[in-house]
Amino acid sequence: MSILVNKDTKVIVQGFTGKEGTFHAEQCMAYGTKIVGGVTPGKGGQEHLGQPVFNTVAEAVASTGATVSMIFVPPAFVSDAVMEAADAGIALAVIITEGAPVKDMMFAKAYAVKKDMMTIGPNCPGIITAEECKIGIMPGFIFKKGNIGLISKSGTLTYESANQVVKEGFGITTAVGIGGDPIIGLSYKQLLPMFEADPETHAIVMIGEIGGDLEIQAAAYIKEHITKPVVAFIAGQTAPAGKRMGHAGAIISGGAGTAAEKMAALEAAGVKVVVSPADIGKALAEVMKK
Amino acid sequence: MNIHEYQAKELFKKYNVPTLRGHIAFTPDEAVKAAQELGGSIWVVKAQIHAGGRGLGGGVKLAKSTSEVREMAAQILGMQLVTHQTGPEGKLVQKVYIEEGADIKKEYYLGLLLDRALEMPIMMASTEGGMAIEEVAHNTPEKIIKVSIDPLTGFQSFHGRKLAFGLGLPVEEINTFIKFAAALYRVYMDHDAEMIEINPLVKTGDGKFLALDAKMGFDNNALYRQNQVNEMRDLSEEEPTEIEADKYGLSYIKLDGNVGCMVNGAGLAMGTMDTINYEGGKPANFLDVGGSASAETVAKGFDIILKDPNVKAIFVNIFGGIVRCDRVANGIIEATKITNVNVPVIVRLDGTNAIEAAEILKNAGIANIVAATDLADGARKAVAAAKGE
Structure with missing residues (x-):
């Protein structure tokens, strides 16, 4: 078991024939992901990486039965691509693109919700079910199969955490990079119950950062509904207020969104919170012993 | 990105949001000319810097004659204005805005920003005009009225009524307020603004509303389509090293510690700062070198970090995913040839081809490069090196 995606998931790529789309689609296919086609308007009818190219997402869905779309289109066209996927009946869009305007994502997300389409990202590494299906840009070899679910706002911290989890002798069920933008798709609150319901997942690692209050919402949810052990790290304890730390959403504004308040809320919810990200693996080993 | 009040x-x-008439001035002479052009018998001389709290810091002054305008402009121009948002060193004032006076009856607060939890803009109003809204929110949250505006429908009159009645405005002023708020929402949406703050919004003796102050910030991701806003960018208000880093695709923020950091990925970069802190050191900066970590970007990263004389050691922490560690290792070695790195450099490379990378660094035999096995080990070694141990 796993959450959201597995070895049978059929995936199309929007922005299939572009440089990024091509490189990462190839890597995903090599990992075992069922990439069944792609969309590049104007290139319909061609073949790319041995798979059919379509002009529209609707055609791609009708012809391939794909349920997931991996989106690599440039920032200015992301909202259009997301809405097209939603309109075509895609169940989950994984938006890798970095730099999408916030206003565009606000409209795209509202439309996706209306059309019952889940989204992950933007500006994220994607989602991976270990040794089955990789939809994104993460280095697949780090994610050995196991019993730990992983949710993270940051790409490289996802890799760092997964690496520590594996070094401690555990492995990953599914890892989801949710992205660090102000408006994102699936977040902790939606993903935690999926991991709670997944019998193969025995514990959850969650990586947050300064800015917004998604981690506070997660803490409230964990307190009420999550029975599995959770280990958390919040990046940005040493970040100054008012400065944007790389991610568009990572900013402490008006004294809110600090690491300290998020860590306190998670601790109060019974989460094992580590101060140093170097201790994620060790903390996980501790909670798994209990 | 932020812009000035003027x-x-x-x-x-352009959107018919009422303001007072005013002119920008770079010298006391220009200030006097601006006042003469505006006419009247009272003017306000306002320092233009990207920070709030200008009035309290002595950057906003009332003048009752053109000679007072000259005097005040001379005082304010060239001063290092210190406010609660500038830090103790303050900000150099290079221009002043000369504005006509107004007959102020009452001051309010009006703001627009993205509510990340609701995923839509919210407009906030308060009767506590002129005060820091964070303080009002903290001390008397009941004095802030909020409406969330669904972007799919846009601003409606009921949003305006809710705010206006919440502020206790008399019925005959409600429509004027709604018109003001609706126009402000269009300014916000049309320019990809991140926030607009009018503090204070004032009601004049004749029952009109006008923006006495104005603060705007924008979504950097949308600047590519906001030419007018782009032209308003004032680089002299931004950190020179941060601008330079940006040119090379690096994201850099200076901090006040002595352990320099170079990391790939924003989250790991913050995590690295936190680890240094946890190990008893203080990070000198945030630096995300992005996905490629080539010799040029690494060299530029070293250059920028070393512009800060406090830096006593550098911790390079790269988790190679798509980027291969052996390439990064070669990049680091190349970089030390391009630029002179005279402090210990602690290098932790993990992920794809990490073993090959360790070999490359060892064989290069560069005296001040120290290899680290993992994140904690690297942070410890960097902290010790910065302390001269």
Whole structure:
């Protein structure tokens, strides 16, 4: 078991024939992901990486039965691509693109919700079910199969955490990079119950950062509904207020969104919170012993 | 990205959001000329810097004659204005905005920003005009009225009524307020603004509303389609090292510690700062070198970090995913040839081809490069090196 995606998931790529789309689609296919086609308007009818190219997402869905779309289109066209996927009946869009305007994502997300389409990202590494299906840009070899679910706002911290989890002798069920933008798709609150319901997942690692209050919402949810052990790290304890730390959403504004308040809320919810990200693996080993 | 008050008011004017008349001045002479052009018998001389709290810091002054305008402009121009948002070193004032006076009856607060939890803009109003809204929110949250505006429908009159009645405005002023708020929402949406703050919004003796102050920030991701806003960018208000880093695709923020950091990925970069802190050191900066970590970007990263004389050691922490560690290792070695690195450099490379990378660094035999096995080990070694141990 796993959450959201597995070895049978059929995936199309929007922005299939572009440089990024091509490189990462190839890597995903090599990992075992069922990439069944792609969309590049104007290139319909061609073949790319041995798979059919379509002009529209609707055609791609009708012809391939794909349920997931991996989106690599440039920032200015992301909202259009997301809405097209939603309109075509895609169940989950994984938006890798970095730099999408916030206003565009606000409209795209509202439309996706209306059309019952889940989204992950933007500006994220994607989602991976270990040794089955990789939809994104993460280095697949780090994610050995196991019993730990992983949710993270940051790409490289996802890799760092997964690496520590594996070094401690555990492995990953599914890892989801949710992205660090102000408006994102699936977040902790939606993903935690999926991991709670997944019998193969025995514990959850969650990586947050300064800015917004998604981690506070997660803490409230964990307190009420999550029975599995959770280990958390919040990046940005040493970040100054008012400065944007790389991610568009990572900013402490008006004294809110600090690491300290998020860590306190998670601790109060019974989460094992580590101060140093170097201790994620060790903390996980501790909670798994209990 | 932020703009000045006078620039925000230019945008307001285009959308018929009422403001006072004013002119920008770079010298006391220009200030006097501006006052003469405006006419009247009272003017306000306002320092233009990207920070709030200018009045309390002595950057906003009332003048009752053109000679007072000259005097005050001379005082304010060239001063290092210190406010609660500038830090103790303050900000150099290079221009002043000369504005006509107004007959102020009451001051309010009006703001627009993205509510990340609701995923839509919210407009906030308060009767506590002129005060820091964070303080009002903390001490008397009941005095802030909020409405969330669904972007799919846009601003409706009921949003305006809710705010206006919440502020206790008399019925005959409600429509004027709604018109003001609706226009402000259009300014916000049309320019990809991140926030607009009018503090204070004032009601004049004749029952009109006008923006006495104006603050605007924008979504950097949308600047590519906001030419007018881009032209308003004032680089002299931004950190020179941060601008330079940006040119090379690096994201850099200076901090006050002595352990320099170079990391790939924003989250890991923050995590690295936190680890240094946890190990008893203080990070000198945030630096995300992005996905490629080539010799040029690494060299530029070293250059920028070493511009800060406090830096006593550098911790390079790269988790190679798509980027291969052996390439990064070669990049680091190349970089030390391009630029002179005279402090210990602690290098932790993990992920794809990490073993090959360790070999490359060892064989290069560069005296001040120290290899680290993992994140904690690297942070410990960097902290010790910065302490001269």
